[in-house]
Amino acid sequence: MLMSEFVSTSYSVREQTPSKRFKTQDTDSSDSESLKGDTELTTNHETSLDLPHSDVADEHKAEWENFFGHSEADEEYISLLQKNLTEAKLKITDEISNFSGSVPGDLEDFKGVDDLEELPEEVVTHLRLLMDVLRHYRSGPLPKTVKMLPHLPAWEGLLGLLKPLEWTVHAYPRIVKIFASKGHEPALHFYENYLLPKVKQDIEENRRLCVQLFEALIASMFRPEEFVSGVFLPWIQSEMSKTEGIILAHLIKKATLKARFAAVALALTLEEEFSIPRSMVIEALLSKHYHMPEAALERVLHFDKDCSVYFTHENRMPVTWFRSLLLFLESYRNYVKPEERTKLVKLCLTAVLNRWHATMLGCALHLRRPSAVCWLLRRYKKYYRNWWIPYNLDDFQTVTQSRPNPYEAWDREWKMSQLPKEWQPFDISRLPNYLKARKRPTKEFFSIQRPVESTLDYRRALFGRYGLKSGVDPSHLFVDPKMLAFEKALDAELHKQTISEILEVNKQKKAEEAKEIDELMKTIKKNLQTMPELIDKFQTRQSKQYAVSEVEAQRKKAIMEEARDRFGYYVDPRDPKFQKIREEIEEREKTARKQLKKSSKHASQATS
Numbered sequence: 001m002l003m004s005e006f007v008s009t010s011y012s013v014r015e016q017t018p019s020k021r022f023k024t025q026d027t028d029s030s031d032s033e034s035l036k037g038d039t040e041l042t043t044n045h046e047t048s049l050d051l052p053h054s055d056v057a058d059e060h061k062a063e064w065e066n067f068f069g070h071s072e073a074d075e076e077y078i079s080l081l082q083k084n085l086t087e088a089k090l091k092i093t094d095e096i097s098n099f100s101g102s103v104p105g106d107l108e109d110f111k112g113v114d115d116l117e118e119l120p121e122e123v124v125t126h127l128r129l130l131m132d133v134l135r136h137y138r139s140g141p142l143p144k145t146v147k148m149l150p151h152l153p154a155w156e157g158l159l160g161l162l163k164p165l166e167w168t169v170h171a172y173p174r175i176v177k178i179f180a181s182k183g184h185e186p187a188l189h190f191y192e193n194y195l196l197p198k199v200k201q202d203i204e205e206n207r208r209l210c211v212q213l214f215e216a217l218i219a220s221m222f223r224p225e226e227f228v229s230g231v232f233l234p235w236i237q238s239e240m241s242k243t244e245g246i247i248l249a250h251l252i253k254k255a256t257l258k259a260r261f262a263a264v265a266l267a268l269t270l271e272e273e274f275s276i277p278r279s280m281v282i283e284a285l286l287s288k289h290y291h292m293p294e295a296a297l298e299r300v301l302h303f304d305k306d307c308s309v310y311f312t313h314e315n316r317m318p319v320t321w322f323r324s325l326l327l328f329l330e331s332y333r334n335y336v337k338p339e340e341r342t343k344l345v346k347l348c349l350t351a352v353l354n355r356w357h358a359t360m361l362g363c364a365l366h367l368r369r370p371s372a373v374c375w376l377l378r379r380y381k382k383y384y385r386n387w388w389i390p391y392n393l394d395d396f397q398t399v400t401q402s403r404p405n406p407y408e409a410w411d412r413e414w415k416m417s418q419l420p421k422e423w424q425p426f427d428i429s430r431l432p433n434y435l436k437a438r439k440r441p442t443k444e445f446f447s448i449q450r451p452v453e454s455t456l457d458y459r460r461a462l463f464g465r466y467g468l469k470s471g472v473d474p475s476h477l478f479v480d481p482k483m484l485a486f487e488k489a490l491d492a493e494l495h496k497q498t499i500s501e502i503l504e505v506n507k508q509k510k511a512e513e514a515k516e517i518d519e520l521m522k523t524i525k526k527n528l529q530t531m532p533e534l535i536d537k538f539q540t541r542q543s544k545q546y547a548v549s550e551v552e553a554q555r556k557k558a559i560m561e562e563a564r565d566r567f568g569y570y571v572d573p574r575d576p577k578f579q580k581i582r583e584e585i586e587e588r589e590k591t592a593r594k595q596l597k598k599s600s601k602h603a604s605q606a607t608s
Contacts, residue, residue, distance in 0.1 A: 127161055134167040142174055150182035156189065164194040165201065172198065172216040180222045187223050191230030195220060200235075200244070209247050217251055224261040232265050236272055236281065245277020249284035259290040266292065270299040279320040286327040297332055301340050446471050559585060 130143055149155050164175075172195065179190040199213050221227045235248060257265070266285045269278055286300075336344065437445045446462070448454050456477070463472040497505075556573070563571040563581050571578045 127158070131162055131166070134162065134164075134171050137168050137171040139170065142171070142178075146175065147178060150179050150186040155186065159190070159194075164190075165198055167198075169198070169202065169210050169212040169216075173212055173219055176216045176219045177222070180220060180226070184223075184226060187220075187226040188230045191220055191226055192234060196231050196234055200238075203241070203243055203247065207243060214247075214251070218255045221255050221257060224258050227257075228261050228265050228268075233268055236269050236278060240275065240277035242277055245275075245280040248277075249280040252281065252284040253287065257288075259292070262288060262290045263292050263296040267296050267299050270296075274321075276318065276320055279318065279324060283320060283324045283327060286324060286331060289331050292332065292335075294335070297335050298340075300328055300332075301336070301343065441466060441469070443471075555585075 126145070130145060133143060134146070149159060152158065167175075176190070176195060179186045195216060199209065199217065202213055203209055217231065220231060232248075235244070240248075252262075262285055266282065269281055269285070272278055282300075446466075452458055459472050460477050462470045463474060463477060468474075559578065559582055560570055560573075562585070563578060566581070567577065571581075
């Protein structure tokens, strides 16, 4: 009986169909065992038919028997129908098991297998084919076995045998969706053991993350609990590089994470030691403006003890730490408890650059004026002109190239000013760099950077403007008397001839030039006399060449026509067929010339 005949009964059969795969019965089993199994299934599922019940009153039992009376024919029909239903159930379960497993037998037997050689040959061939497909996958549908992989009993062992770390990055976004849609354990196992190592491997090899793996990370956030447990926490606990910190922070800003999981991620990050990449992640989590619980906010307030290692010798805090503090006060300023304000004031007094601003910040906190706090923190944007550009400073520089650190120039200005620390201002002028260098020149300003700066005139102008500070030796800027005497002696030696002698030499040169011109004119006149004869020779030679080219063109055209008659189409002159036809025609013409010569010879002999 075909499976299509029982599609209508599939909904009723689904409840009795077991969830695990049925083992296929051996072909050499006896008929008695199969019949026994059929009878057992028949007895077990007699109640599966929705037959009318006879729970009616005695007064209506006669009418009930008239309509729903059971005869022997009805019982035979019911037994035949139940037998057909059991056969249909067995066929449906066998087909489903064959489709979902894609390998023969029960896959529960392969749970503890770690080597391909221990599996059957058919399974090994199938797995090796899947490995080859996933190692070269670019686009298109995935194999059905890969789609059914998290639904199989031995999915962990089979996944390890397929070696996911060798797959192409194009397969990861789609496979992450497959494992994320399955459940907790498959998603967590794939995230922690394969997705995160693949991401770190790609960053280490290419110093950046490809788009496909970034899409896979976004897809993994479909299950936030598994993402935090399998990707975020192991990544944070590892030795993160600055590139990894930038990528993870960008992922948090790009994708959406539920507030309760974001609070857990923030708390887990704050439990680790301070580093610049982790500070970037903290800044990204605070920039989302989630409604955080009090426990997470208290951890942020007590996070200052770990980052003191990264303070400079002048007790300055890192830029990323400063950005995190600014975001925290802007977003969660109303959640700071009164007892925490004193600690925050002490933190700002030790970290903020200007003591006057730190005092104002403490007063604003004590007076519960968070707007003043944010105004003071924003004021530093005026002095840190490039600080809002993410992580482009030398001391917190990323792996990519960046602009020079403006901190160093300001530090030099502070030290050169010799003022107290409280009165050392930042250079907030908008003058171009070359004007600043002219105003306060340094050794780098006087160093030669262009060829024009090595000229004598430029060095003279530089010495005249800056004096000995320019580093120019004044003895090199003026002519030496000894050198001047030598040049005068050289000029006298070169000009020993008198004026009359010089005029005589010039007169001889002019006479020689006039003679050369006369000879040239005579040669031109002679050539002009022979010009008509040369023109006639050129024209005759050109007409002969034209006639030869015409003959050659006619001959080529004749060969093309013959080739068309022979092959049915025009042949390219570079084609070997064309060359062959040409050789045949030349041979034919040669034979004709020989015959003509022979016939003329015979005719002359006959006349003689």
